[in-house]
Amino acid sequence: MPYNVMIVDDSRSMRQVIRKILGVSGFKVGDCLEAGNGREALDLLERHWVDLILSDIHMPVMDGFGLLRALRDSEEWHDTPVVLITTESNEDRIQEALSLGARGYIRKPFRAESIRMHLNRILGVEEGYEPSGSDEESDF
């Protein structure tokens, strides 16, 4: 079953690149939403179902930590896997992100072929998490 994915990054170009990589990686993608920061992501989540969130940390308005906190406190979204794609290397901040519920992180710069491998490993795709709401209607 394909994953409905949301990519959250303040760089439109980076969102495009991640979207393209997902498209050719063999990772099963259904709808693919994009948000420029955590606030925009939460707004989209009021109207759309997603199975997986790929998020940057350093963003204006609401950063990745703000998004993780909001998701953790949400009845609907607290189980949704969030994978960080980030330049962050501060150990304390990475630990903080993991303690807030991030399933894992991919460091920028990354090679295209590493995305699927990382996502499968982080999510345990084949034998683990099963997208639950992918058959819901979406405008995308």
Add this chain to the structure above:
Amino acid sequence: MSHQAAMRKAISDVLETMFFLTVDFEDRLPEGQLSLCQAGIPVWLKDGRTTVTLSMVEDFARMAAANFLGVDDDRVDDNEVADVVREMANMVGGGFIENAGDTKARLGIPTFSRTRGTIGGNSGEIPFAWMGDFAGIVTWDPVENSGNQR
């Protein structure tokens, strides 16, 4: 690893991995005024704050943006170049921190500008070339001992 070595490795890693560009490091600086695409990013190191600035000549920046997006150079608009240069500075800053082994360092949000000026004269600077031509330079200010707070 010294800051100089950490920065060189960061530039090479970022440009090769995500922009498919291999650059050479040259000490020779171009003379005269250049039009540059420039992105600066604040970095809080354990011994203080600095700003890392990535400046690239327009043609090289456009080529890098095109490579990043997987399109021809003439299909990249100015906003996309700005966005890609900002993201490149973000990744170079992150790589610099990691290579320098500063596990408590933090990055700010990068800002972009187009500018015209001369090259050189910074406390830390690493010029780089592509196919023998000057392509850009990464500079950083002296570290200000203002603590590790944002």
